Amino acid sequence: MARGGSALSAAILVLGIGALNAGSVDAAPPSFQALLNSDGSGSLRLVVLDGSTPVWQACAPDLSNCSPFATGTDVSTDGVAAGTVLWDGRVQSPVWNGNVSPLTPPSVSGAVRANELVTPVTGRWNGGWDGDFDRTQLAACRSKAGEECIALTNTEDLTGCPDGEAVIDPALTGDYLRVADRLFGPGTYFGPPGLRRVSLPYGGEVWAPGPTVSAEVVGRVSPARAPRTSNCGPPPAVRASISRTGTALVSCDLGCRAALIAKRGQRRARLVRALPAGFRLRPQERVETLRLSRRSLLRLGSGKARMIVEVDGKPTARRAIVPSGTR
Numbered sequence: 001m002a003r004g005g006s007a008l009s010a011a012i013l014v015l016g017i018g019a020l021n022a023g024s025v026d027a028a029p030p031s032f033q034a035l036l037n038s039d040g041s042g043s044l045r046l047v048v049l050d051g052s053t054p055v056w057q058a059c060a061p062d063l064s065n066c067s068p069f070a071t072g073t074d075v076s077t078d079g080v081a082a083g084t085v086l087w088d089g090r091v092q093s094p095v096w097n098g099n100v101s102p103l104t105p106p107s108v109s110g111a112v113r114a115n116e117l118v119t120p121v122t123g124r125w126n127g128g129w130d131g132d133f134d135r136t137q138l139a140a141c142r143s144k145a146g147e148e149c150i151a152l153t154n155t156e157d158l159t160g161c162p163d164g165e166a167v168i169d170p171a172l173t174g175d176y177l178r179v180a181d182r183l184f185g186p187g188t189y190f191g192p193p194g195l196r197r198v199s200l201p202y203g204g205e206v207w208a209p210g211p212t213v214s215a216e217v218v219g220r221v222s223p224a225r226a227p228r229t230s231n232c233g234p235p236p237a238v239r240a241s242i243s244r245t246g247t248a249l250v251s252c253d254l255g256c257r258a259a260l261i262a263k264r265g266q267r268r269a270r271l272v273r274a275l276p277a278g279f280r281l282r283p284q285e286r287v288e289t290l291r292l293s294r295r296s297l298l299r300l301g302s303g304k305a306r307m308i309v310e311v312d313g314k315p316t317a318r319r320a321i322v323p324s325g326t327r
Contacts, residue, residue, distance in 0.1 A: 032091050033187025034129045040099040040211030042077035042129055042185060044086060054088040061085050061095050082127070094186060098127035102214035106136065106181035110165075112219035114173045115228040119165040123181045123214045131186035136164040138233075139206050140175040146217045149178055150254070151204040152233060166233025170224050171254050171312075180207045180215040200234055200253060202279040240309040242319040246297070248290040248309045250316075253278040259310040260290040262300060262323075269296035297323035 031047040046054055056075055059066040061083070069079075069086060080086065082098035103124040110118040120136035142148035153166050168177065207213045228236065237253040242260075250258045255277035262269045269292050278286035290309070297305070300323070309317040 033185070033189075034094050034131070035185035035187055036100060036128060036132065036183060036212050037076075038210060038212060040101060040127065042080075042096055042099075044075045044077075044093055045187070046073045046088070046091065048073055054090075056086045056088050058084050059087050063087055063092070094130040096129060100128040100132075100183055100211050101126045102181075102209075102211075105214050105216040106179045107216065108138075108177070108179050108218050111222070112168070112177050113222040114168050114170040114224035115226060116224075117165055117167050117230045117232055118177065119163050120179045120181070123216075125183055125214075128183060129185050132183050133186065133188075135182050135184060137180045137182070137207050138164070138166050139178040139180065140168075140172040140221065141178050141217065142175060144176050144217055144220070146176070146178050146215065149206045151201045151206050154201045154204050161232035167228050167230050168221050169234065169237040169254075171237040171252075171256070172221050173223050175221050176217050177219055177221055178206075178215060178217045180209075180213055182207055183212045200279040202234070202253060202277070238311050238316060240311060240317040242307050242309060242317050242321075244319070244321060246292065246305075246307055246319075246321045246323055248307070248317065249287050250275065250290060250309060250311065251278055251287045252311065253286070256311045257313075258288065258290060260292060261308045261310060262292055262297060262305045263308070264300040264303065264305045267300045269300060271296075294323075 033045040035043050035045065037043055048054060053071055054073060055071050056069045057066040058069040058080055063085070066087065069075075075086065077096050080096050082096065084096050086093040086096070103126050106123040107121045108118045109121055110116055112118065118138065120138060122134040122136060125132070137154065138152040139149040140152060152168075153164055207215065209215045234253065238256060239251045240248060240258075242248045246262065248260045252258065252275045256275050257272065258275050259270060259272045271290055271292050273288065273290060275288050304320050304322050307319050307321055308315050
């Protein structure tokens with residue numbers, strides 16, 4: 001079950017105009033497409049400009065031993081034997097190797113640890129078209145069984161990380177990392193870069209296992225040992241700062257409990273607020289302002305005060321200030 005799941009953030013555009021170019025996302029779209037269906041079968045789509053109706057034959061790859069198969073511009077591979085191509089006298093499909101099914105699950109390279117870069121490693125498949133290609137998805141799950149997951153990546157390359165890698169955020173420490181591998185037909189087209197909408201992946205659909213999706217939980221996320229060193233994947237889920245006047249700005253993409261604390265000697269003032277998951281909000285709503293009242297600050301006495309922002313009990317930002325009116 002998806003945590004915060006909604007529609008797939010990167011809708012796959014099957015436009016009927018892409019190339020028989022395995023895995024080419026940005027190539028000019030062709031008039032002929034070889035696609036995969038979610039049940040593991042295949043389909044062909046052909047744009048005919050002269051108004052004629054294609055008549056397909058099932059043939060050996062060298063176009064010998066042909067027999068009548070189907071008519072129309074949208075044809076299923078149901079009944080097509082493995083090792084066969086479909087031919088209408090003008091265009092020839094890739095070799096069909098039978099219905100798709102996972103052979104070996106995907107995995108990852110890199111440590112399953114907060115602030116570490118993890119790169120998906122695709123699995124292996126039975127069947128499909130010659131020229132099929134993979135896309136991967138990383139997700140964080142509440143349980144080892146892969147339940148209550150939230151997507152960390154999507155099918156679009158939004159961050160200059162073409163292999164689908166991502167840094168695991170410290171907010172996900174203790175969750176279980178899941179990697180999924182999804183197989184696409186060679187005619188699948190995702191749309192040019194200008195049509196892609198940059199957004200956080202967290203609300204995206206978590207791919208459910210099936211004939212064209214293989215998924216594996218690869219380990220529990222360990223605590224960070226070092227700062228983040230890569231920009232791949234979503235930005236840091238928690239961001240906090242304190243101005244010189246003592247106002248804190250806090251953003252929690254996955255939701256959190258934030259506290260602004262001011263200390264001077266044994267005296268302290270504290271403001272606590274539960275922040276909603278930022279990925280569900282509009283960008284302008286994702287930053288929360290925390291400000292202690294002037295009365296609370298005056299109770300600390302005169303002089304410098306230490307201010308700290310704690311997120312889920314962990315110090316995230318610090319600053320020494322002299323509250324206005326206490327000098």
